[in-house]
Amino acid sequence: MTDTDISTAPVVRLTGGTAALGGRPVLRGVDLKVGPGEVVALLGANGSGKSTLVRTLVGLVPLTGGSIDLFGTPYAKFKDWSRIGYVPQRTTAAAGVPASVREVVASGRLTRRRMFGLSREDRAAVDEALTAVGMLDRAGDGIANLSGGQQQRVLIARALARRPDLLIMDEPMAGVDLANQEILAETLRRQQEEGRSVLLVLHELGPLEPLIDRAVVLRDGCVCHDGAPPPATGQHALPGHDHVHPHADDHHHRVTPGLLS
């Protein structure tokens, strides 16, 4: 397999990415690769640059240096945005939007080519996505009347309705209770089974831990770990408890305790 073959190329390849916000460097030379069918977790402390990184991938923050390829295509030439589903961090979306749950999810199906009217396939995809996040019975409700966790599930459904080949989610579990985290984990498991790629910003692995193929940890705008998911903080993070994670069969990265602290 070569990365130049478009069908087997990484779905995301960021090389030497730098970005600044408010004149301050936030990404300082980040390399990130997500392979076809891979589920990658992006971890790191508050302010380490995780959201900024995923925002550069979807065009919300410009790179000041480095390059991005999506599905083997240089960023400037990439047009196939319907292949990517993006779930922003919850605080940046949904509040005050006067739309129903179904309208928000259906907006995930809109393309520049066809702005009006949903096809039968569109409607099926919307229902399927609403069912996946357990919100079909709330389809007619106003989004502003939902709880924060329910709004989050609607935004996830909006991204799923695109049936994306790459799903990028920024802290999808924030504000979602444990029962619904399990539902979302199941949804992700199905994505994975269908060979779709997922890039997740997470604070902790939680119920998603078994699904994660690889973890990339940012610290102060740089990658400080790329390999097996680091052990949960807690007793594993106690001094002297550094170990090689049992999943690290092909990497054997030595994991620094308290990587996320």
Ligand SMILES: Nc1ncnc2c1ncn2[C@@H]1O[C@H](COP(=O)(O)OP(=O)(O)OP(=O)(O)O)[C@@H](O)[C@H]1O
């Ligand atoms: N609009 C902005 N203007 C200036 N600085 C910003 C802006 N947004 C974020 N930053 C700064 O950029 C840095 C990285 O922020 P970012 O949101 O990417 O971090 P994060 O790792 O996603 O954090 P969290 O886990 O808290 O969401 C932080 O120091 C933050 O203060």
